[in-house]
Amino acid sequence: MSSIIRKDPRKNWILRNRLHPLHQQMLVAEGAGNNAVVRGPSGLIRKNPHNIGFIGPNGIKRIDRLGGSGTVVAAGQRGEAVDTRLPLVQISNPESWIVVVPDLAGGRLTSHDRDVLGQARQLAAANPACAVVALVFGDLSENLADDSNGLALAGVDRLLHFSGDDWNGYCPEQELAAMLAVHRQLLPQHWLFPDTHLSGNDRALRLATRLEERPAMHAWQIRDGRVTCRAGSERNDVTRSLPKVVALLAECAMPVDDSRHEVLPMALPELPGVLARIQDAGAVAVDPNQIAMAEAGFILSAGNGIHDWEQFHEAARVLGATEGASRVAVDDGFMPRFRQVGATGTWVTARVYVAVGISGAVQHLQGIGACEKVIAINTDAGCDMVKRADLSVIGDSQEILAALIEQVKALRQPAASEGGRHHVA
């Protein structure tokens, strides 16, 4: 650190925020883990009383009396620290192969990818000379590209990486040609895919069709050479012997967490010229407010407890959320009818649903049954929405939205000016 004390508002914000997911990491990055130096608004050093101890794997807070040398805290550090801790698994002369084609959404390993890699490792474990190959299409994120630890920790022995602009869009025919070339070269035991909409699913089906294999799709358990898949309408399971091509559901297996792997790049096979009959004309810009309610991932929903509609719309804009509404907000003419969530409106599936000033009538709750996380902003701590919510803040919607807008803006600004990017897991 230079001798000039610079304030980084974003960093400070995270440091002040115990609930921020990067809080611990930031503390570690700041130097001393548990003994992190935090500067208050005046520039004075503050001891963070909440930072005594850490949260253990079981979610219980522990106080570490070893002065920060505890392994778990160190695990937050990247690079060297990890390497020294976990055993490196090396397979020098692989005899057989399991190929995994991870989704790498945005160039990052998804947790689904890790699960599939974990499954691959379990299958490979039967034979010490069996290597797990990651076949990667398109560019990796800076993180993964700079530092192969990401892939190493996920269980990748070898890497086949088709990168460059040609591979970044939707090019299923070219990918198929590459998979077939890899297949000819390695004759892998298995091809594993995360069974994801349009990526893994599409690739698995294309490959299986050309290999004239009957793939195991929607697989969720592999045991004793048999694979169990979810069959139609999720009403049945179908179990069969494990085929060559398998597309796996998330949480099919535990991800690798106790070893490192080599991630040795392999030479790419020659590809025949491919006539692409499907041309990718690019993503279509979709305004969050144009997204069909039923598909939206993040909804900010307004009810009878909203009194400043300008502010509500601003909040949705700043947060990048799709707007929703209770029937009362619609009836009163503040929101269009197609925004109504609930029994007589849309049944939404958002990952996060923020209900602002909505009491939580059954007819409304029916519409948000499929939402993963519900946040309630309400003056009435006893209302049904608070009972349903995962996080409730009791107070005036106007005040809380104002604070939220301010904080989101503050969070965005420094990040933008630094040009720094960091990714949320």
Added chain:
Amino acid sequence: MLNAALPWLLAGFLIVLGAGAVRRISLWRAGRPAPVDLIAGLMAMPRRYLVDLHHVVDRDKAMSNTHVATAGGFVASMALILLVHGFGVDNVWLARALLLTTVVMFAGAVLVFRRRLNPPSRLSKGPWMRLPKSLLVFAATFFIVTLPAAGILPDGFGSGILAFVLLAGIVAGLGEMLLGMGWAGPMKHAFAGALHLAFHRRPERFGGGRSTGLKLLDLDTAGDKTLGVAKPADFTWNQLLGFDACVQCGRCEAMCPAFAAGQPLNPKKLIQDMVVGLAGGTDANYAGSPYPGKEVGKAKGSAIEVITEGLVSQETLWACTTCRACVEECPMMIEHVDAIVDMRRFLTLEKGTTPGKGSETLQNLIATDNPHGNDPASRTYWAADQNLPVMADVKEADVLFWVSDGAFDMRSQRILRAFVKIMKTAKVNFAVLGDEERDCGDLARRLGDDATFQSLARRNIEVLKKYRFKRIVTTDPHAFHVLKNEYPDLGGSYEVLHHTRFINELVEQGRLQLNARTGGTVTYHDPCYLGRYNGEYDAPRAVLNAMGIQLAEMERSGFRSRCCGGGGGAPITDIPGERRIADMRMDDIRATGAEVVAVGCQQCTAMLEGVVEPRPEVQDIAEMVAAQLVDVAEPATAREVA
């Protein structure tokens, strides 16, 4: 001169009236055939007119008297005119009688005239504003014309200028009364109305009876037969006749909850549009309130054009809650709900355009036998802790408790549990069908899907056949109505009771003892399907009384109860209006100062609880009773349950 001309005039008018009547009849005959006993109907007509119809009209005493004077005066006058002036019967007393009847008619017409000075908005204007004047002219003219015959004025009276004036009066009066009757003037209602009463599609309604179940739809699609009513000619002929009987009094409009909520429905306009449709033309001459939010003058149609393509918008048909307030109120006993459902049948079964969540709901009913698509094998989950006897096990019980789809809804389950507690306390020998029960079909049927209704009903009847029970009791007035009034057409006839009546019986038999309820004012909301559909107004009130409750009645209660907005699939089609019907009903409730509104229907509960707080609390009578039960340790007599 006048005397010489009069018989010819009369004959001429009567011939034109006859021609008009023939034409009108041919318009009605464009409709589909209907099983009607013509002779019996005609024989019964006077009684239906004088007793049954008068009964309805009599709810408005002033109007009733007015009508008796005017109509009675007119009918008598017309008969006497024919004798005195038509056939020239020279009898002073006959003529004097005629004088008297014209005076009576004149008096009636004056009352009509006075009412028309500042008419309420529900009344149509246009030609109807002319009618009282025509009546006055008719009565006055014939009074004067008859004076000589009555020996009051010399025979020569009425010549020269006066003769022309009188002639003009006669032509105007007879024109309105006779030509108008045959040729679609306001007086058409007398002609069509009389025949409508004779050939009514629900003769059971006369003589104090009740007929509210919808008629079965023939689902045969062979030979391109359209299901439901697409065009006016698809109505049965007596339905068309019924539409023609409308007097545009607007009593239906005044009662219609959808109209009041600003939804695009006005039952009076709807009937008038049917009249436009059957005769062909546009609604440009309609002079009453429009469908809220819709301009008058744009609609046009004919007997063979599809109604929803230009005459009536689909939304109008879907806004109806089938509450029957219009039917209950109509002095001409017109059947609006039948007509609306007939047209919905076409939209759902032929066009597939049930709006809102209609399509989804019907698909669920088809695939899961319940409207929300719940697993049909989870019907008894609500009663997991209730240890209910299931028919499949016991085969026989005194009471079959029809649970209804409330089984899937958390709020309704509280009502169901309360009722189970009551039956257990009274040691009723009851059982449920469990997973063998299906939706009763009410919703599908009101949404126009008679195919799904019939399929559900048939399968329910099959199941019911397997078991022995004395009566069916249900907490759901919709199921109550359908089981009681609509299953018989498919071969299932049962004694069905609403839980309020059953509880009342238990109380009267001393098998239930209730503590007096303390606490705030209570009012009672009559559910449409319990009250107007089934005439059950007393039992719920008796039960409330048994708990020592003095009801603060709403202005619109009993047969005039305002719908909660929950019937007829209206919450599913959800046609937008300016207000919510439930909000208006809650205002009615608030006006009584009640803290609690007692209901007897889970649908009403849901609708009224959908009104934003603060508002009076909504409780089903079963819940109120369950809270007041006296725990009888040992029942006085362990009588077998009837």
Added chain:
Amino acid sequence: MSLDKSLKVRVLVSVGQHPKSGRERRADQDSRALELALGMPGFSVGLLHAGSESPALREYLGMGVKAIDVLKQPSSADVVPALVQALRNDSPDLVLCGTRAETGEASGMTPYRVANALGWPLVPAVVSISRGSDGTYEVLQALPRGQRRLLKVRTPFVATVDPAAAEARQSAFGPAQRGQLQAVAVASVADPAANDLEFSPARKRPKRIAAARKATTAAERFKAATVKSASKGGQVLVKETAAEKASAILNLLVAEGVIAVDSPS
């Protein structure tokens, strides 16, 4: 757009099942495919089903199609050869299918195998198809969470229709009864691998408990901890200041990944 009447779209439809009751019905995705086809101007729409003449097929007829060609196949058959044969005879310009069947194994292979056998490209997860200016078709593909991608393809091709495509119109009883199930006798090929399939009622998958997972980073561990605490009944903030409440919300939004912390590049 010029209407070329000779364009033909064939929709492959199957018998679905209601997820709760298991009762036969029109399959949701297949009926969306039909909806898409019915909304394409200038195309004549034909339906093809390989299997038995189930009454549930009438629900497709109820959407306003006069007939379905039913290629009679026993339930043990591999239906792809029959479909391919019929499509070769018929040579449509476009074939639409659902993404995944509602019964059986439901692997989603059928459209891929059909496309492969016909030698046509397969475009998955389609929500709309319109004719472009240069003889190609512009196809919108559904990405997760309402995002869309534009593709350009020439006919003939096979497309699978995404569940995010427009909902199918209501099926009306009258037309459903009047429409025809036209049985077509075709040879059938037995499905060789079917014997290996062992069906059983779906077992509940154990939900992975976030905290049970060995966390490798502080952030993960932290997330594990928050996920756990959030899943039991929900946290309620009452006394905190508005700013604290707002930041609690923001933290959850960030943790759930719904708000992008990095500036969009």
